[in-house]
Amino acid sequence: MIRVGLPAHLRTLAGVEGEVEVDLDGVVSIGAILDDLESRFGPLRGTMRDRVTGKRRPFVRFFAGEDDVSHDPFDAPLPEAVARGRERFTVVGAMAGG
Amino acid sequence: MSGVRVLIGTRKGAFVASADGARKAWNIDGPFFGGWEIYHVTGSPVDPDRLFASQSTGWFGQIIQRSDDAGRTWNPVGNDFRYEGVPGTHQWYDGTPHPWEFARVWHLEPSHTDPDTVYAGVEDAALFRSTDAGMNWNELAALREHGTGSSWQPGAGGLCLHTIVLDPLDAQRMWVAISAAGVFRTSDGGASWTATNKGLVSEGIPDPDAEVGHCVHRLAMHPTRPNVLFMQKHWDVMRTDDGGDSWREISGNLPTDFGFAIDVHAHEPETIYVVPIKSDSEHFPPDGKLRVYRSRTGGDEWEALTRGLPQENCYVNVLRDAMAVDTLDDCGIYFGTTGGQVYASADGGDSWDTIVRDLPAVLSVEVQTLS
Numbered sequence: 001m002i003r004v005g006l007p008a009h010l011r012t013l014a015g016v017e018g019e020v021e022v023d024l025d026g027v028v029s030i031g032a033i034l035d036d037l038e039s040r041f042g043p044l045r046g047t048m049r050d051r052v053t054g055k056r057r058p059f060v061r062f063f064a065g066e067d068d069v070s071h072d073p074f075d076a077p078l079p080e081a082v083a084r085g086r087e088r089f090t091v092v093g094a095m096a097g098g
Numbered sequence: 099m100s101g102v103r104v105l106i107g108t109r110k111g112a113f114v115a116s117a118d119g120a121r122k123a124w125n126i127d128g129p130f131f132g133g134w135e136i137y138h139v140t141g142s143p144v145d146p147d148r149l150f151a152s153q154s155t156g157w158f159g160q161i162i163q164r165s166d167d168a169g170r171t172w173n174p175v176g177n178d179f180r181y182e183g184v185p186g187t188h189q190w191y192d193g194t195p196h197p198w199e200f201a202r203v204w205h206l207e208p209s210h211t212d213p214d215t216v217y218a219g220v221e222d223a224a225l226f227r228s229t230d231a232g233m234n235w236n237e238l239a240a241l242r243e244h245g246t247g248s249s250w251q252p253g254a255g256g257l258c259l260h261t262i263v264l265d266p267l268d269a270q271r272m273w274v275a276i277s278a279a280g281v282f283r284t285s286d287g288g289a290s291w292t293a294t295n296k297g298l299v300s301e302g303i304p305d306p307d308a309e310v311g312h313c314v315h316r317l318a319m320h321p322t323r324p325n326v327l328f329m330q331k332h333w334d335v336m337r338t339d340d341g342g343d344s345w346r347e348i349s350g351n352l353p354t355d356f357g358f359a360i361d362v363h364a365h366e367p368e369t370i371y372v373v374p375i376k377s378d379s380e381h382f383p384p385d386g387k388l389r390v391y392r393s394r395t396g397g398d399e400w401e402a403l404t405r406g407l408p409q410e411n412c413y414v415n416v417l418r419d420a421m422a423v424d425t426l427d428d429c430g431i432y433f434g435t436t437g438g439q440v441y442a443s444a445d446g447g448d449s450w451d452t453i454v455r456d457l458p459a460v461l462s463v464e465v466q467t468l469s
Contacts, residue, residue, distance in 0.1 A: 009133060009158055013174055043174035047158040051178050052200070059157040093157040 002028060002082060004037065005090040010048075014041035019088065028083035030062055031074030048091060059094040100469055102424050103168070104432055104453065105149065106440055107136035107462035112151055114139075114169045115453050121430055121444040124453045130172060131163065138205050138419055138462045145213040146466050150232060152203040152218070160202050162218075164232050175232035179203070179220055182239035188222065189251040198222045198242070205419060207262035211269065219259035223250060223276040225288065238288035241274065246293060246310045253277035253313045253332075260418055261317045265324040273327065273342060278313035281329070283342050294342030298331060316418040318360045320367035328370050328397070330360040330418070335372055337397050348397025353384050359421035363446060364429040368396035371423075371431060371447060373416040382413040390433070392447050406450030407441065414439070419462035426467055434460025 002022040011017065014037075022036045038045045045051060048060050054074075056062070061070045064078050065087035081087040100119040106112060111129030130136075134153045142148040151163040151172070160179065163172045185198035201221040209215035218226040218235060224242045226235040241247075241259075250257060258277055265271035270287045273294070280295040298312045313332035320326065329336040329345065334355050336345045349355035356377040363369035370393050376384045383389060388407045391400040414437035424430035431447050434440040438457035443450045 007157075009155070013158075013161065043161065043177075046160065046177050050159075052180055057157065057159060 001085045002033060003085050003088045004033060005088050007091060007093045009093070010044060010091065013043040013047065016041070027075070028078050029075050030069065030072065030078065030089075033078075033089055034074070061092040061094055063088075063090040063092060100426060100467070102426070102430060103141070103146075103466040103468060104422075104440065104442070105139040105141060105169075105462075105464040105466070106434060106454075106457065106460060107139045107151070107419075108434075108438070108458040108460050109135055110458035112136040112139050112153075113454070113457060115440065117453075119426055121426075121442055122451070126454050127169065130169070134161075135202075136461065137202060138464075140206050140208060140462075140464045141466045142208040142213045142216075143210050144208075146468060148208070148213050148231070150206045150208065150216055152206055154202040160200070162203065162206075162232050176228065176234050179218070179224075179226055179235055180237070181224060181242070182237045185242065187248060188257060189249055191252060193251075195248070198224070200224075201256060204258045204260045205262055207264060210264055210266050217262050217264075217272075219262050219274060221256045221258035222252075223257045223259040223279065225259055225262070225274055227288070238284075240289055241282060241284075241291045244282065244291050244293065246279070249310060250276065250279040251311065261314070263317050263319050263327065266321045267324055271324070271341075273317060275314040275317050275329075277315065278332075279310045280312040280314055281317065281342055294338075295345070296343065297338075297345030298336065299334070299347075300331070301333065315358045316360050318362050318370070320362045323367050326367065326396075328360050328362060330357050330372055332356065333377075335360065335397060348393070350393070350398035350400055352391055352400050353389075357416070358418040359416050359433060361421045361423050361431070363431075364423050364425040365427075366394070366429075366446075369394045369446070370397065371421065372400075373421070373433065375415060381415045386411050386413060388412040388414065388435070390431070390443075390447055390450075403443075403447045403450070405448065406443075406452075412437075417461055419464075420460050422463050422465040424465045424467045430465065432463050432465050434463045436460065 004020040064082045104115040111132040113128035137152045139151040147168045149165040153161040187195035190196035205219040207217040214231040225238045261275035263273040282291045315330045325341045335349045354374045357375045390403040414435035421433040431443045436459040440453040
């Protein structure tokens, strides 16, 4: 079981509170987690990655535990600690003023 | 009992102000979608309980929200705005080709006849339509594929389709305005488009017959006279009496003919309203005085409306989608400012009151007249 942390705006859109749990068969990767989230919570489609290009939105970052994995390929395996739920996979809206 | 509902989009959320027909005591609900930019909130003329909101941020992109209970509850609907085919390029600010990229929805225009049909004007400029109440969106691609599309260039706010005017008497006819391309008209439901910019003269466009390139800020129409359109252009207030085939200037005695918003009195088709703004870079009212100007002659002759509006130290802007009128017997006029004030006049502009004073910067104001 993978533990996913979403920023407040995305939790509101998804209608969830706290962490989201994701169960995956096969490789645990950023892309697989996003696929699962988007299939279960339709309003999240397009909010983390572009609907046309599939690329990460510029002001969204992904963390595996404390490591910034935003630039890793979407199909790259995430660390086992994340795959087993010991550490959290976190979606972050980049810091910005205004 | 009659009443009004004012739908307000701001930089940090949406608000709904409601009042009875006297329009003196206001109830404010919100913020809805706090923290998100709400470029536009509007309601269906067919079903006033059905509202649509364009919600976006630079972080998480575009969301469309719909309410079916007059704004008490909202649900996200479709946000897949995908250009038809390979979209190609338009011009960038420096004149180089730039790929068409979806950024956000500027304006939503619900159908006059079908509560499930709604149009969306987007940046980079294109027109989309949903026929299932916002769940799915399809581009009316003939507009973007107009022969001039590759030469369209963004204004300071981006290459945005910000105005959609539906002909209330002919469902096949509509006008759209794009900054900074100009006005386009379809007479066949969007299958083909004609650039209707003859008569517009813009600084920086030496060719007086240029088909496109004009920075049109806003169009307004009285529903009984679809061949008469009024325009606030970047500079110049204009009108057409032939559905856009030709335009003439009606700026007359305005203190400045720059501005964004323009609207028409609900019962007097020759009475129009603008808010002159100092430009090119200041974008606040001249002399620190917030004045709505009214023409009762369809343009050329304008009077300043000041009663109840700040006449000193006022340096706000009134954006293109931030003015609206109701249809009560004494026509109400409404506008919002980038300073977060929303003003209302219940007497056609003679006097003004503040509905709410300290909202985030107001991006859009729409009003629903309720019976």
